Amino acid sequence: MNNYNQLIKYFEQELDKQNFSGQPAELYEPITYTLGFGGKRIRPVLTLMACELFSGVAATAIPQAIAIELFHNFTLIHDDIMDNAPIRRGKKTVYKKWNSNIAILSGDTLFALAYQYAQQADKEIVHNILGVFNQTAIEVCEGQQFDLNYETNNLVSVDDYINMIRLKTGVLFGASLKIGALIGGASVAEANNLYHFGVNIGLGFQLKDDLLDTFGDEKIFGKKTGGDIITNKKTFLYLKAIECSNQETRAELMALYNANDYDPKEKIKRVKDIFGQLNIDFLTSEEIEKYYIKGMDYLNLIDIDEDNKEILKDIASKMILRDK
């Protein structure tokens, strides 16, 4: 079976062969621009990997791998409008480079294009594939809406947050694997186990993102830490700290997150001090490990060759044990 790096290369080659140009240019240029950002291509690689796992061939799942990547990019274009995010991967986001209207509409087009690829499956499984794809698309929207709601809600719990990232990030990891598995000929039971493996790894992946944003080593992480603290983002770290702090510390933490007039450096330092006292970095690592183990439990339910299982374990480790 191909490993992660081989499949990224293969996916990039196949993506490059697609033609996303058209008229009016204002609609199609942002699509090519966004797809050109690159990125880790984790999701489509998971689709190819799952297909190869059951059929020995990754190629059959290329249309769905592309569909997943197009869908993911559609969510990025729309999310960047909603989050007022001017920069992604060092480049201007679509709404910033063009405008919000163009970002809405080129996102919509990308969503339709994603479906155009998703449906390119054998008639015996196309309903299954699209069922997963639809359900996931809806859940990702739900996750983003919860995320927006939580910005102005001071009563969010750790459980609320986990459910939100499950919807916003986890289910697409799960669906990427499940769709690939179904195309590769997996039974629904096997595909579902792989789905739950993916959801849990996706949760771990997002929690690792939260952890690195505050406690990452800037030299390895490649960017400044503390971004989530500055933008008052209620990540797992903050919510866990709220949950396990005493009244006084909780009040200080909430004050720090409800005001914008702190010196950024001092604010980051003070919040990190509080997190440190409460052992939040350790508790977050423990939570990540919990999802990693849960994911592995689901993987072990699937009757596949040990060598192939290793490749999946390897990608899960890469996503969860990474330092950047």
Next chain:
Amino acid sequence: MNNYNQLIKYFEQELDKQNFSGQPAELYEPITYTLGFGGKRIRPVLTLMACELFSGVAATAIPQAIAIELFHNFTLIHDDIMDNAPIRRGKKTVYKKWNSNIAILSGDTLFALAYQYAQQADKEIVHNILGVFNQTAIEVCEGQQFDLNYETNNLVSVDDYINMIRLKTGVLFGASLKIGALIGGASVAEANNLYHFGVNIGLGFQLKDDLLDTFGDEKIFGKKTGGDIITNKKTFLYLKAIECSNQETRAELMALYNANDYDPKEKIKRVKDIFGQLNIDFLTSEEIEKYYIKGMDYLNLIDIDEDNKEILKDIASKMILRDK
């Protein structure tokens, strides 16, 4: 075969049975709210009618009729953001009642829900159905982008405009019929003829909208005329007037449409006077008739019972010969 009014009633009953509630409420309330606006439900009725035309039963096409209506409502929610339209059918639009982020995201969800319904077709035809649905979705986005581009472009021709409304309005009328026909068992050739009938009727429908907005009888039309003139909308009427006016009149018309400091009543009066001198109302009616006849030519290519043909002719007349 059922007529238009019978099928609207049937469609409304079936739509009412669907459940579009869910969590978070911010995502689902705007969907129920928008679907509750009502409207003419022309597109889903066309789907049901086309299905009944070939199979004798409308019910088989209910999922796709709902898909078409959900898709249409998704475009309304997003278009209203882009067009800064605060009111639709006498009610606040979604972005105005909630906010733009909620409008973007509930629109996206509606789009995904539309696909969830669209795919509920027999495996032998599901690829055909989704092919039409995807292609149409992409073209409607293209049409909206052309429309946005034309707002700030002074070199738009009548042909550009016709192409824009074909994409923005025509193709969805065509697709509504084609999808219904395919579900009803029509051959691809028959379904295509019905598609072209629909596109042409859609063009006539939109041109009639343009005509009524300026020359409608306010008592029958039910709202003030002149809205397109006040908002400097480059409709068929304006573009035709630019095309067939002399240099002096063209300059005056362009000046009227490039400034916002005219008294609204006087501006409407002056523009209508110019349109009147240039016979624009007559020329528009002629153009509408051209598309009506083209539509009928396609309808006549289809080998169906004359009584059924009459029902389709009747709906085409209603859409094109209407006074409101």
